[in-house]
Amino acid sequence: MVEPLLPPKRKNPLKRTRLPVSPPDIRSRQSHLLTAAAAEGRFGMPGCLECGAVHYPARDACPNCLSSRIGLIACSDRGTLAEATAVEVSNNVYFRERSPWRVGLVTLDAGPGVVAHLHADCVVRGRVKLAWTLDRSGNAVAFATPETPSANMEDDRQIREMTLDPKHRRVLITDGRTALGQAVAKALSAAGAAIVFVGIADPWKPFAGQDRLAAIAGVQIMPLDITDTESVRELADEIGGRVDIVVNTAEHIRPGGLLDRNGVNLAREELDSGYLGLLRLAQAFGPAMKFRGADGVNSACAWVNVFSIYAQMPWPAYGAYSAAQAAMLGASMSLRGELRSGGVRVVHIFTGPTEDEWFQPLPPPKVAHGQIANAVVDALRRGIEEAWVGDVAQDFRERLQQNAKALEREVGQ
Amino acid sequence: MSGQLAELVASIATGSVRVVDLTFTLSPEFPALVLPVEFGQCQPFRIEEVSRYDPRGPAWYWNNISMSEHCGTHYDAPIHWVTGRDLPHNSVDTVPVESFIAPACVIDCAADAAADADFVLKVEHITAWEAQHGRIPAKSWVLLRTDWSKRDYAGYANLREDGAHTPGPSPEAMRFLVDERGILGFGVETIGTDAGQAHHFAPPYPAHHFLHGAGRYGLQCLCNLDQLPPKGAVIFGAPLKIKQGSGSPLRVLALVER
Numbered sequence: 001m002v003e004p005l006l007p008p009k010r011k012n013p014l015k016r017t018r019l020p021v022s023p024p025d026i027r028s029r030q031s032h033l034l035t036a037a038a039a040e041g042r043f044g045m046p047g048c049l050e051c052g053a054v055h056y057p058a059r060d061a062c063p064n065c066l067s068s069r070i071g072l073i074a075c076s077d078r079g080t081l082a083e084a085t086a087v088e089v090s091n092n093v094y095f096r097e098r099s100p101w102r103v104g105l106v107t108l109d110a111g112p113g114v115v116a117h118l119h120a121d122c123v124v125r126g127r128v129k130l131a132w133t134l135d136r137s138g139n140a141v142a143f144a145t146p147e148t149p150s151a152n153m154e155d156d157r158q159i160r161e162m163t164l165d166p167k168h169r170r171v172l173i174t175d176g177r178t179a180l181g182q183a184v185a186k187a188l189s190a191a192g193a194a195i196v197f198v199g200i201a202d203p204w205k206p207f208a209g210q211d212r213l214a215a216i217a218g219v220q221i222m223p224l225d226i227t228d229t230e231s232v233r234e235l236a237d238e239i240g241g242r243v244d245i246v247v248n249t250a251e252h253i254r255p256g257g258l259l260d261r262n263g264v265n266l267a268r269e270e271l272d273s274g275y276l277g278l279l280r281l282a283q284a285f286g287p288a289m290k291f292r293g294a295d296g297v298n299s300a301c302a303w304v305n306v307f308s309i310y311a312q313m314p315w316p317a318y319g320a321y322s323a324a325q326a327a328m329l330g331a332s333m334s335l336r337g338e339l340r341s342g343g344v345r346v347v348h349i350f351t352g353p354t355e356d357e358w359f360q361p362l363p364p365p366k367v368a369h370g371q372i373a374n375a376v377v378d379a380l381r382r383g384i385e386e387a388w389v390g391d392v393a394q395d396f397r398e399r400l401q402q403n404a405k406a407l408e409r410e411v412g413q
Numbered sequence: 414m415s416g417q418l419a420e421l422v423a424s425i426a427t428g429s430v431r432v433v434d435l436t437f438t439l440s441p442e443f444p445a446l447v448l449p450v451e452f453g454q455c456q457p458f459r460i461e462e463v464s465r466y467d468p469r470g471p472a473w474y475w476n477n478i479s480m481s482e483h484c485g486t487h488y489d490a491p492i493h494w495v496t497g498r499d500l501p502h503n504s505v506d507t508v509p510v511e512s513f514i515a516p517a518c519v520i521d522c523a524a525d526a527a528a529d530a531d532f533v534l535k536v537e538h539i540t541a542w543e544a545q546h547g548r549i550p551a552k553s554w555v556l557l558r559t560d561w562s563k564r565d566y567a568g569y570a571n572l573r574e575d576g577a578h579t580p581g582p583s584p585e586a587m588r589f590l591v592d593e594r595g596i597l598g599f600g601v602e603t604i605g606t607d608a609g610q611a612h613h614f615a616p617p618y619p620a621h622h623f624l625h626g627a628g629r630y631g632l633q634c635l636c637n638l639d640q641l642p643p644k645g646a647v648i649f650g651a652p653l654k655i656k657q658g659s660g661s662p663l664r665v666l667a668l669v670e671r
Contacts (some may be wrong), residue, residue, distance in 0.1 A: 204444050204566035205575070228441040265453055398650055 002120055005155035007168050008297035011323055020293030020343040021221075023094040025137030029056035033072045034140035038132035039385035044378065047073030056112035063293060075110040077130050078147060082107050084124050094136070102158060106130055106144050114385075121150040122272070133162040135384055136293070136343040154381060163383040164302035164345055167192035168233055169244035173280060174199045176205045179369045180306065180354070181249040187373035189218045191381070197239055198237050199224025201231075225268075226250055226277035236284035241292070242286055247304040247376060250277050253358040257319035260268035270324035278305065286335065291344030303339060304347040305332045305377055309388070309396045311349070313404065315411050318343055336385075347379050352392030364390050422611055428671070433646075435635045435665040436486040436608025437562070441480075443485055444570040446604050447577070448475065451608040458662075467556070487654040488629030489621070493659040494506065496532035496626030503628065513651040515597050517554040517667065518546070519641045522580065526559035530579040531610055536589045547645045551595035554632070554648050556666040561602040562636035572611065584619035591623045599624055600632030600648075600665075632665060633662075641667055 032057065033046055048062035049069040050099035061068050081263035082102035090096050102118040106128055114130060122128050127147035127382065132140045143162055154165055171188050175181045176198035176302060198209075203223060214221060225231040226248075252273040254266055261267070289300035311329040314322035318358050329348070353359040354367045368391040372398045375389040388397045399407045424430035437443060445457040458480040464470025480506075483489070489499030492504045502508055503533035520542050525532045534557060549555060559580045561569060571578045580603065584592075586596070590596045599606050599620055616622045624631055632650065647668040652661035 202444070204572075205447065206567075228457075228459060230441060256600070269454070269456075272461045385537070 001151055002152045002156045004152045005160075005167060017292065018097070018294050019291070020136070020299075020341075021093045021097070022137040022343070023135050023141075024092060025139055027139050028058065028060075029037060029191065029318065030060055032072055033058055033070070034132045035138075037072055037136070038134045038140035041131075041382050041384040042072075043077040043131060044072040044114060045092065045108070046070055047075075049073075054110055054112060057113050058319045069144060074258055079106045079108040079110075079114075079128055079130055079144075081105070081112065081118070081122050081126055081128050081137045081144065083125050084118055085124065085212075095291070097377070098157075098161070104144065106142070114142045116144040117158055118161075118398070119143070119145040119150075119153065119156050121146045121156070134385060135162060135344065136383075138340040138345065144412060157280045160297075164347070164380040165191075166245060166377065166380050168194050169298045169301065170197070170242050171241045171245040171247060172197040172199065172222075172250045172285070174224060174238070174246070174277075175250050176200050176213055176221065178249060179209065179356070180251060180372060181267070182209045182213050183369040183373035184247055184249055185219055186216050187370070187377045188245075189216045191377045193218060193245075195220055195242070197222050199235065200228070201225035201227070211247055226280055227272045229280050232280040232284045236288070240285055240288045243289065243298045244292075244298050245304065245308075245380065246281065246285055246289070246350050247276060248281060248308055250274065251306075251356070252321070252324070253308075253356060254321055255318055255319070255358070256321075257316045261320060264351055265336040267324065268322045270321055271327060274324040274328035275331055278328050278335070282331070282335050282338075286339060289305055289338055289344050293343030300342070300344055302345050302347055302380055303335065304349060304374060304379070305329075305374070306349045306351065307332075309393050310411075312400060313396070313407050336365065345383070345385060347385055347387070349379060349387050350393050350397070351375075352396065353390045367392070421546060422668075425668070431669045431671060433637050433640045433667040434668055435637050435648075435650075435667055436663075437634050437636055439480070439485040439662060442566070444566050444604060445481070447570070447572065448500050455474060455483055457481070457508055458484045464508075467587055482664065483633075483656065484663075485662045486634040486636070486665055487662045488633075488650060489625065489629045489633065489660045490566070490652070490658065491630070492626040492657070493631075494618075494621040494625035496622050497628060500628045504655075505652040505661050506654045506656055508630070508652075510651070512552075512597055514647065514649050515552060515554055516644075517556050517600075517641065517646045517648045518542075518549050519556045519638055519643050519646070521558045521643070523558055523560040523639070525563060526580040530580065531608065532559070532577040533608060534580070534582040534586050536583075536586050537591060539586060549590070549594045549596065552597045554598050554600055555590055555594075555596050556600040556632075556635065556638055556641070557602070558638040558641075559602050560639060562634070566610040570604065575610075576612070577604070577609030579605075579609035581606065581611055582620050582625070582661065584614055584616060587619045587623040589600075591627045591629060596629060598630035598632060598649070600635050602635050602638060603633065605633055606631040631660075635665060645670060 015351045045054035046058035047072045050067035051065040064130050082105045086100035086102045088100050104118045106116045128144040133143045135141045154191045170260040173195045250273050252270050292300040308325045310322035311325035353362050376386050379387045439458050446455045461477045463475045465474045490505045491500050607618045611618050650665035654661045
């Protein structure tokens with residue numbers, strides 16, 4: 001059993017902050033089949049799309065029939081731990097700093113043997129569950145946990161290197177004026193975040209849920225208007241060195257395509273709170289987070305952006321909004337690339353239309369804000385990079401993968 | 414230099430004529446007008462640094478700014494309201510420049526506004542003021558002192574479930590000032606020349622309706638009105654010369670004899 005993780009002691013301010021270093025980050029193109037699976041928390045093995053044989057590691061041709069049609073094949077994630085050891089000395093700086101590091105050989109029920117990082121509670125000849133998880137380099141690695149969950153499993157030292165668990169970490173939620181921001185604050189507080197900073201723009205303007213938000217354990221209301229560069233800078237000056245997770249909940253939903261709008265003012269507002277808002281936040285908070293990617297139990301670890309699914313395929317009825325979302329998604333993917341070397345992961349949460357006033361005439365199913373909040377916490381705990389919340393988003397995701405052109409026509413109808 | 418202007422300049426230099434700044438600092442935090450969400454919104458003041466003695470400009474500091482014409486301490490031209498749309502010289506670039514320098518009458522309703530956020534200036538308040546200070550001269554500004562500018566931002570905007578609650582003039586008072594007294598314009602400390610609840614008046618927004626319909630002007634978000642005498646101050650306030658502009662942020666100064 002893993003000892004429950006205690007809140008970290010206060011840092012010695014005279015000590016140098018250790019810079020984050022990456023575990024090995026070179027992968028073959030085929031191996032990124034596993035990165036794609038890890039990014040979404042899916043499991044499967046590289047295998048042959050012709051004969052169905054699975055293999056590991058990922059190869060360019062099937063060892064069974066030599067076909068080059070290799071893909072991820074769904075199979076059981078269970079297996080037995082054949083052998084285990086702890087690496088005491090490594091040439092790699094990342095593992096040197098974290099030794100001893102427990103690894104083992106897992107024989108999957110599906111056949112292949114996989115060298116995996118091990119949870120402390122995995123025992124030799126015991127049953128394990130294997131997962132592809134993203135490591136601090138942002139690439140997939142195999143991680144084995146006991147088949148039957150053990151106590152405080154998420155507090156294991158090695159698993160916390162893979163996950164982005166909010167426990168004992170300090171979170172910034174960028175917009176607490178909305179039902180979404182408030183739901184996320186509540187969920188992260190319940191997930192054990194040490195501090196939940198919640199940004200409020202225009203504090204002179206009252207908003208629904210104000211009292212309930214302030215009463216959530218650990219919540220600290222901060223002035224923050226992401227459409228105002230100076231406001232973002234000022235908050236970063238104050239708390240930038242203490243933000244371990246950013247959850248950007250900025251929303252600016254308005255109907256209208258390109259032709260049925262008069263002028264660009266509304267589009268500018270959408271870009272200002274979406275794309276430019278992210279840019280301002282990234283410039284103000286990103287560098288310190290990237291620097292603090294290995295800063296102990298409460299190291300900086302994650303940046304979450306909540307998107308509409310229409311960032312990936314525009315809905316002409318909400319065309320200008322979709323375009324602003326797409327701009328923000330583009331920026332966020334670059335941010336992911338820029339933060340990766342600091343061990344900070346950028347998480348994208350995609351949602352269909354929400355229970356929001358601006359989607360009021362739309363028929364159900366609509367996504368409740370609590371669902372999105374739970375998805376944020378779940379993504380952080382599992383360390384995944386992409387999550388699709390609700391039936392509409394899931395369905396959208398599948399249709400996008402199957403035939404993007406068909407989806408373009410369908411959404412436009 | 415000699416003559417009246419030299420006298421004025423000398424008076425300012427010696428302090429026998431005091432210059433009072435009636436302007437709020439333009440800042441991103443200052444409350445902006447909030448309209449129902451279906452309508453186009455007033456863009457708040459924003460400032461983006463271009464360079465500050467850094468690689469973006471090693472020896473100079475400057476900013477890009479953006480805002481609505483109706484941000485911070487600002488001026489309303491007749492074209493701002495539908496009632497003034499067809500008047501001549503109705504936009505900030507065509508308003509006669511002589512009107513930018515004019516005397517002011519200050520009606521002190523600070524106590525009434527403190528007692529009731531929805532205080533409405535009525536004709537009887539104006540006639541009572543005139544009984545004390547004499548008739549309001551034509552072509553002068555009438556400034557409504559409420560001390561609203563001394564409130565914190567939340568109290569200043571004073572938004573509740575049913576909208577803003579801030580003082581302003583009644584339709585009758587506005588008609589009286591415009592038609593009976595021929596004022597140049599009406600100035601207030603609050604976000605608009607009209608009361609916060611003036612959309613329920615008949616006609617709605619009477620200050621905008623009557624002022625601009627008659628080619629008169631508005632001044633909003635003024636401060637330091639408590640430093641002006643009831644009568645005798647001269648207002649200098651020139652809006653930016655924006656092509657077909659409906660209004661503009663501006664620096665409003667008052668000249669006050671000691």
